[in-house]
Each structure stands twice: as C-alpha cells, then as structure tokens.
Amino acid sequence: MKLSTFIPTLLAPAALAQAPAPYTDAKSGITFNTFTDTKTGYFFGLALPANSTGTDFIATIGGKGTGWSGVSLGGDMKNKLLIVAWPNGQNILSSFRKTAQFGSPAVATGAFTQSTIANGTYVNSTHWTYTFLCSKCITTDKTTFGAADTTVSLGYALNSVAPTQKTSAASAINKHSTEGKYTTDLSKARSANFDTWKAYAAAPVVFKA
C-alpha cells in the first residue's frame, strides 16, 4: 500500500470525535472546555475553578434527539463515577451511576450532588443540554479525575434510544451505541469566572434510587 493511502485510513476514526475545545453556551454565558462527538452530536463540557484544589466542577452534557448521554469521570466504565442524562419532553433527567460490571449501572450515592443551572438547561430544535454544578464530584478515591491532575482520560457513551423508563432518573440504561475515551487538559477548563457561574446553581437535585 502506498503511504498516501495508508495515512488517511489511520486518521479516519479521529475525525469522528473532536478534541476538546472552548465552547460558550449562548444562554448561560458559561465557557466550557468541550468534547464533541461530531458523528452523533454528543457533547460534554467542563468548567473548573482557577485554582486546582477544589472538589467541584460545572459541566454541560447533551446531544441531539431523545436518547441518553453519559460521562465517566474516571475514563473507564467500570468502578468509576458515571453521570447519565436524557431529555423527557422539555425536562432533563440525570443521575450518578456506578457499576463493577459491563451492564446497566446502578444509581450511585455518596457525598456528591448535582445542582441544575437553569439558564444552561434546555431542549431546543437542534439539541438538548443539561448544565449543572457538580459538588464534591472530584474525589480522591480514583473513581474520578483528581483536582490537581493536568491531562486526564474521560469516557463518553450514548445511545440515540432513550432508557425504557425515561420518566424516572433511576431507570435502567440500555447499552450505548457509541462509547469511547478521550484525553483532555484540565487547565483549559479553568476560569476566573467559576464562582460567578457557580452562583447560578439551584439547590441540589435529590435522587431516588
């Protein structure tokens, strides 16, 4: 095979997922370092405080259509803290999940909480997006990236088909139709505006298992 035909073959999969880049949500004004899977419209964006000692972050997760989007805060699916979200009409449901097996991850409970940022949470004709303050979500038990880490691996997963009980945040989850991992530089998610954006958050969402 000629080198010129070999190289595009090798590069092809990378073209489907875009390296994290800054994205400012038009409604909330929050800037996230955002990974986008251009093939499906999945995205996950992260905003962090300027210093690297906190346990909180702001995130936006979303996609196109009515299926679910998920993130692994530790990269792998198993034994890492996962977050899943999906639209239900004009609302968006979300929960923490964790599993030791490749199967529908159970709702996870702990000190971590999600608080909706309403001005960054909506469903429109092109996509849906859920923006939230994730408090105590950066842990030291290796189930998530660490506060002082620089380059980390995050996992993404989605299915364009909604979970069977999409009106319940604790629904079983159907397996992803697309999943993978990407590396991201946490320093690119840091912002001096973090505390201003954090103040947009409502009271923590209470999850029922």
Ligand code: HEM
């Ligand atoms: C019934 C539900 C699920 C099943 C059966 C399942 C199964 C699997 C399997 C078998 C793999 C290995 C790759 C493959 O062979 O496909 C995998 C990878 C992965 N899954 Fe899931 N999964 C489920 C739900 C989820 C959810 C809800 C998330 C995220 C919130 C998630 C995140 C990931 C990620 C990030 C990977 C790639 C990294 C890795 O291999 O650990 N999965 N899953």
